[in-house]
Amino acid sequence: MKDLSDEDLHQVAAYFQALSEPTRLQILNLLRHGEHNVGEIAQACGFTSANISRHLSLLMQQGLVSRESRGSSVYYSIGDESVYALCDLVCDNIGRRMERTAAQRSSFLKAGKGRRRLPG
Numbered sequence: 001m002k003d004l005s006d007e008d009l010h011q012v013a014a015y016f017q018a019l020s021e022p023t024r025l026q027i028l029n030l031l032r033h034g035e036h037n038v039g040e041i042a043q044a045c046g047f048t049s050a051n052i053s054r055h056l057s058l059l060m061q062q063g064l065v066s067r068e069s070r071g072s073s074v075y076y077s078i079g080d081e082s083v084y085a086l087c088d089l090v091c092d093n094i095g096r097r098m099e100r101t102a103a104q105r106s107s108f109l110k111a112g113k114g115r116r117r118l119p120g
Contacts, residue, residue: 018062023047024055025087031065032084035077 001012018024026045030036036044042052056076059065066079078084 015062015064018058018064019083019087021055023051024059027052027055027059028064028078028083028087031076031078035068035075037073037075041076 001009004012019028023045027041030041030044038049038052038056041056042049045052056065056067060067060079063079064083065076068075068077
């Protein structure tokens, strides 16, 4: 990133901003298993079709999803498979951090149980 212009950095930020909303991550995760239309995505995610359409529009602007019209239906599919490698990398990092936190918490609790209570 060190050689990117300010405009390029804004593009990178917009890409990450598209990934910063849980519903959009849920959509991308659903599309990992194949294409779907708006109604199917809305039903699977538990949101209205209008809400999902707004999220899909933003994901399309960043090239993360593609759309294809078939008759009266529009189907969405993943537009950039590399997003899954990025998300897996982030999820693995978060998982390791949570494991460290759990190990630290466990050590703290064990240390606390070894102490005697002062008479009150």
